[in-house]
Amino acid sequence: MTRSNPDSCPGVLRLHQAADGPLARIRLPGGRLEPGQLQVLAQAAAELGDGNIELTSRGNVQLRQMHDAAALSERLAGAGLLPSRTHERVRNIVASPLSGRIGGLSDVHGLVPVLDAGLQAAERLAELPGRVLFTLDDGRGDISGLGGDIGVHATGADEFALVLAGRDTGIRISPADAVQVMLAAAHGFLDLGSGQWRLQEVDDGARRVIDLLGLSPGPDRLEFGAAQDIPIGWLDQDNGLVSLGAAVRLGALPARTAEFIAAIEHPLFITPWRSLVITDLDEWPAEQVVRVLAPMGLIFDANSPWLQVSACAGRPGCAKSNTDVRADATAAVESGRAQSPPAPNPPAGDAEIGDPDQPLDSTTIDLADSGAAMDPARTIEIRSAEDVIVAGRQHWSGCERRCGRPRGPVTDIVATENGYRID
Ligand code: SF4
Numbered sequence: 482m483t484r485s486n487p488d489s490c491p492g493v494l495r496l497h498q499a500a501d502g503p504l505a506r507i508r509l510p511g512g513r514l515e516p517g518q519l520q521v522l523a524q525a526a527a528e529l530g531d532g533n534i535e536l537t538s539r540g541n542v543q544l545r546q547m548h549d550a551a552a553l554s555e556r557l558a559g560a561g562l563l564p565s566r567t568h569e570r571v572r573n574i575v576a577s578p579l580s581g582r583i584g585g586l587s588d589v590h591g592l593v594p595v596l597d598a599g600l601q602a603a604e605r606l607a608e609l610p611g612r613v614l615f616t617l618d619d620g621r622g623d624i625s626g627l628g629g630d631i632g633v634h635a636t637g638a639d640e641f642a643l644v645l646a647g648r649d650t651g652i653r654i655s656p657a658d659a660v661q662v663m664l665a666a667a668h669g670f671l672d673l674g675s676g677q678w679r680l681q682e683v684d685d686g687a688r689r690v691i692d693l694l695g696l697s698p699g700p701d702r703l704e705f706g707a708a709q710d711i712p713i714g715w716l717d718q719d720n721g722l723v724s725l726g727a728a729v730r731l732g733a734l735p736a737r738t739a740e741f742i743a744a745i746e747h748p749l750f751i752t753p754w755r756s757l758v759i760t761d762l763d764e765w766p767a768e769q770v771v772r773v774l775a776p777m778g779l780i781f782d783a784n785s786p787w788l789q790v791s792a793c794a795g796r797p798g799c800a801k802s803n804t805d806v807r808a809d810a811t812a813a814v815e816s817g818r819a820q821s822p823p824a825p826n827p828p829a830g831d832a833e834i835g836d837p838d839q840p841l842d843s844t845t846i847d848l849a850d851s852g853a854a855m856d857p858a859r860t861i862e863i864r865s866a867e868d869v870i871v872a873g874r875q876h877w878s879g880c881e882r883r884c885g886r887p888r889g890p891v892t893d894i895v896a897t898e899n900g901y902r903i904d
Pocket of ligand 1: 795796
């Protein structure tokens with residue numbers, strides 16, 4: 482299928498007209514946020530929007546009900562969150578959140594601002610679709626399985642694999658060349674003139690870009706899976722300091738909570754799993770942070786059922802939604818019907834349905850590719866929200882598009898006109 486329209490991904494300067502009002506998406510390359518920037522986002526959410534900061538599946542953030550677009554862009558520009566008016570929507574860069582602090586083969590965070598600057602400096606790259614995703618994985622395998630378009634994956638301290646269309650190309654490059662090769666691949670994607678929004682949608686796209694780059698693949702290929710080990714709780718850094726990983730219920734961070742996080746005055750990262758990591762803390766302050774923020778709803782417990790549950794925007798944010806899926810998902814967690822998985826995690830479609838004892842970045846997934854396609858022989862049963870009991874990772878959707886669905890094994894709970902269907 483060839484796209485006939487340009488992508489409609491929102492930004493700060495091009496808001497999405499959602500059912501509940503204009504929605505702004507703010508790109509955070511590498512998920513990095515300075516405390517002062519979080520404070521600005523919190524104030525914008527509280528004073529101009531609906532009071533929440535939504536974390537997206539690409540480590541970006543969204544603000545809803547943004548009726549004063551001029552005030553928003555002025556505030557964000559002042560905080561360094563709108564460094565380019567021409568390239569703002571193409572700065573989709575995710576990187577291993579813990580890189581350089583805990584494990585990993587190489588620190589990829591140093592490459593993020595270089596890649597971001599290179600994107601902004603190339604006038605033509607403003608033509609990239611807002612869906613194109615750049616990935617930098619420090620070798621731990623948390624990012625390369627997210628299905629990006631152009632990326633690198635550390636294979637050692639001084640070597641990266643070039644990743645195109647979510648797969649290892651077999652090409653190995655040095656850290657010094659990594660950014661230039663990714664930028665050249667971005668130009669190559671445009672050179673193909675496919676009209677597609679993603680490199681993975683282009684027939685033989687990765688090989689054709691490799692040909693344009695004039696690079697030769699080697700024989701070895703890494704396989705990437707969708708990792709689900711969200712960094713949660715107390716995380717000892719290699720340098721003796723502490724990071725704290727915290728999940729956010731359904732990815733909606735209240736502005737008031739965000740202000741408390743900003744007041745910690747430490748760098749933080751928004752992860753692609755709708756969570757955040759507060760870094761570089763000493764032990765005693767880290768303990769106090771948990772004491773203050775856990776009662777405010779931040780989740781530091783890796784066994785929390787909230788880690789199993791995601792949901793699209795649903796009503797009232799999306800006109801296509803059959804119901805308020807976020808309210809129903811919340812009720813399922815709070816009543817104990819959304820349950821932690823038995824170990825090991827069940828494969829897709831095998832979650833224990835009915836057993837007593839899993840914002841939207843507007844990423845519409847390819848259901849066939851994700852393993853979410855329904856088995857035509859399977860009986861379709863419609864349940865009321867109160868009768869949905871699912872163990873393990875689950876994604877609640879207001880309609881068949883299943884926006885924001887995580888990759889990997891996930892049970893789909895899809896709202897229909899008559900109730901929920903569990904796929
Ligand atoms: S899955 Fe459907 S209801 Fe949910 S946000 Fe996407 S289009 Fe809207």
